[in-house]
Amino acid sequence: MRIQDIIEGKKEWRAHVARVKELPKDYQIVYKEIQKYLYKVGPIELIDGIGLLSGIVDLFEEGASLGKGALEVTGSDVAAFCDEIIKDSKTYADIYQESIDKEVNKAMKKVTDKTK
Template sequence: MTLRDIFEGKKKWRAHVARVKALPREYQTVYAEIQKYLFKAGPAEVTEGNDLLAGILDLFEEGAGMGKGVLEVTGRDVAAFCDDLIKESSL
């Protein structure tokens, strides 16, 4: 990994974090919990790249844009939502 790759990765991560901060507060809270869960229990590629997290963020932005509550997007069992994501990412 080159220095340029590191800087590019940081730049992308900062843009990702800015998108998260633009979400409504309830979405930010659930996103933070999902992120913690995936970093602990999720597939290795969550820590290597943020494609899974970016997909969740896209879903959250769409739900917020439609005026839905975050639990309408994830379902009431957020852990089950995460487990389903992990299963799908390992296929």
């Protein structure tokens, strides 16, 4: 990664954070909880930039401009809202599960081969 890429990434992130700070307080609170949830669940797209988070801010800006509250946009179950957003995304949990399955299958194959 070049220095210029790092600088551009930081500029993009700062602009994103500034957009979040412009949201009404209830949206800021819900956004921060969504951000925490997504970082814990770990959709892989979060590595590639802020596209997913930026899309949420777009949605929140639109909701705020229509005079809706944050929970009117997301629904009262914010985790379910997040899960719906990332339902087709590969997560770190998926990768971990695949690795465990692979290791178990490899170990089972060794056991099976020894008993033959």
